[in-house]
Amino acid sequence: MICSTRKVAIIGTGFVGASAGYSIVNQNIVDELVLIDVNRERAYGEVMDLQHCVDFTTSRTKVRLGSYEDCKNMDIIIVTAGGPPKPGQTRLDTLEISAKIAKSIVHEVMKTGFSGIFLVASNPVDIITYLIWKESGLPRNQVLGTGTSLDSSRLKSILSEHIDVDPRSIQGYTMGEHGDSQFVAWSHLTIGGKPFMQILEEHKEKYSGIDLDEITDQVRKAGFEILNRKGTTYYGIGNAIAYITRSIFNDDYKIIAVSTVLDGEYGMKDVCMGVPAIITRSGVKEVVELRLTEDEMEKFRHSEQILKEHMAIIGL
Template sequence: MKISIIGAGFVGATTAQRIWEKNLGDVFLYDIVEDMPQGKALDMMESAPLLGVESKIVGTNRFEDCQNSDIFIITSGLARQPGMSRDDLLNRNAEIVSGIAENIQRFSQDSIIIVVSNPVDVLTYLMAYKTKFPKNRVMGMAGVLDSARFRYFIAEELGIAPQEVQAMVLGGHGDEMVPLSRFATVSGVGIEHFLPREKIDQLIKRTREGGAEIVKLLKKGSAYYAPSAAIMEMVESIVKDQKRLLPCSAWCEGQYGIHDQYVGVPVILGKNGIEKIVELPLTGKELGELQESARHLAANIAKLNLSHR
């Protein structure tokens, strides 16, 4: 597999390392900053004798080196700073993603695209609009990360191993995300058997503010360790055709009452990209929150002033 990562900053470089160390494919790390991706790629490749990794990482400033990639991961763009929302990044990052979309359409028309740049759901819509790729091959990374945060916060509160916790977060990657506590379990047992409602609500609030919490602590920049792990999980499911059930920003055509829009929903992720959207039996309140999140995203998409097609 040829996996190209567009943007060699903290998220892109850490993602490259995780994918490369898993031997999921040859990684091409692209950035416009001269020599920077080459330096990071060389640094990682020099650890190959110690790690026994057989794949390669190539750093490049030439987009054409990413030609015929099987998967593109888009991490380019401005990162959040303290006091900023993901939506504040919209205009500048939309310009960047539009340029990337044009290059992908030019060099790799059969690839699968995973958008990571924020605001991710809106930029995923933009990427699909610009490339005109089938919607199953364009998706956004958000739900896997938000769900991982929710799972960790539950495990931390209960003092148990994080891998024992399963949870699902739907909706847009922002303050309107929808952590589904009713589906959160510890080894199959609902978390309401372990935690009072008040505590669960606190964990939901912390999940919604999870990215901002890290931005505030870092003072400059945003998260990249957990996001890169989330991206790697999605890539692995595609490369190995695992058909994992994962929450991703996917194109809805009536599912959950949402039409012609990208929003975080559970999907089956395999070699063809998004192979199916799974509709969970949501309560009226849960469905209302998901649809409200979608309306917020639609309002931001409208700011892009894209002509209808």
Template sequence: MNKIGIIGVGHVGSAAAHEIVVRGLCNHLVLIDRNDDKAHAEELDLADMGSQTLSHTKISSQDYSLLSDADVVIFSTGNMNRQERDRMQELEWTKKTVYDAIPKLMASGFNGIIVSITNPCDVIAALIQKVSGLPKNHVFGTGTSLDTARMKRVVANKFHVNPKNVAGYVLGEHGDSQFTAWSTVSIAGIPLAEYPESVDLNLDEIKEQVAAGGWQIHSGKGYTCYGISACVSNIVKAILTDEVGAFPVSTYSKKYDTYVGHPAYVAGDGIAKQINLHLTADEEAELAKSAAKIHDMFKEHALVSD
């Protein structure tokens, strides 16, 4: 019997809950939120789908004790009032939710895997690991999974192909210092540099479209939810099925002594193995720069609890 918990059921957490129930990823889903009415409303709304979905999922809410035997907990608290593109601006608010919720989660006896969506993704993942005391392979963030999906969308649109035919990774921070590792990008197995019609491709333009994609959506509707809910659902599925799937998640890097977005294999015990990419010298430098930003932000701001 699989059990998933979601801490924070705002726009993103509720979208993830819906995705999980529709896909039938678990037998029992537990919702936790600082707003009791919101959590109970989401519980009832999801339960109303019970007669319409292909599988049955038990829905509960507002009971940390139910997370004692959860396989996975998705941490998705968020600041609804972000007014700037830089996700680091959310840290002062979201770090408080970590200090509040994670001790309660661990007091329940939880010993599973935590996947964090909360921004700033890399810093918060590192903070959750620090506060929870769980092994580093059991705590990670969605990292650049969504950014990679956006890159695939943009590249696919340029060449009029299905985004599922685009491979490659966006690396680094889930934020302004992220970058597309063009050496990893291919279309239908053909490296991007060798793909027909790629001669006049403006990589800087695509880079900006990828980096600005989240803010463009946020500016238009006030939040993003569908892309990230699909990403985290795929990651959770890989854990529950021991899939050993490759995802560009935010994991701890010994090389940079910080959490940073980089592909890794995800399986039943969390992060199974980091994937070594053959990056160019410029890409290695960009990754180091992005990791340094995350490292400094964590050291300077995340460990201070008000």
């Protein structure tokens, strides 16, 4: 998928789609950004608003209103359309409505002859990513979801408050479902290259107040803490979408915790879950298989079970 112009379409211009568009425009990631939504007036309003950013950015991104016909020539299609959870619901509670929306989107897109990359943010993202992969017929490397990329960022942010270092100096991942069954791979978390578990062992008194289960719970619940206060989350995921998009176009070979189709990795098949993966111009170049502890693998398998039970509800 080699081209001289970087073209992206965002399908769904609610808070998440608009925030992703804003991040993409401000970071000058693409040459052309097309917004598509069943509510064309809303989408056109977002187009106008984003167009008015151009004088304050370092280079011009052409932003325009589009339709499914425009998808044929896109390099990446970002899917954010779906049913957001209401207070008291989990991401999985939105599955049936989000699945119907995703099916209609992918059928319309593939009719155009699209052969690029799907980047999925619609929740429940792991199942919707798998559904779009199945319905599109594209190779598995060309369909990926935002997965636990945002959860991993939340982990670093929360942990930095305890360790007093820049979150970007923390390397580690949450894995599994982007939802309640996610887990932190503590055995592979490092700070400045030093294993975090070793730091805790060497400084027991200094870090005696750190509760790993409590931090995991904070990460898991962070999205709903935001939802309960302001109605939904969009800045973090918008930036995550932009980050992954830039890594694809730049052929970065950056390792990001995305949702990708597993085909034997970690002993799992026919499921999408958040795992560290190498991201290139072709999408997912390779899944990075960490040597997890027995306890972590048990949590991983539990996450797989939860997802497959819900996949069965919509016939996957």
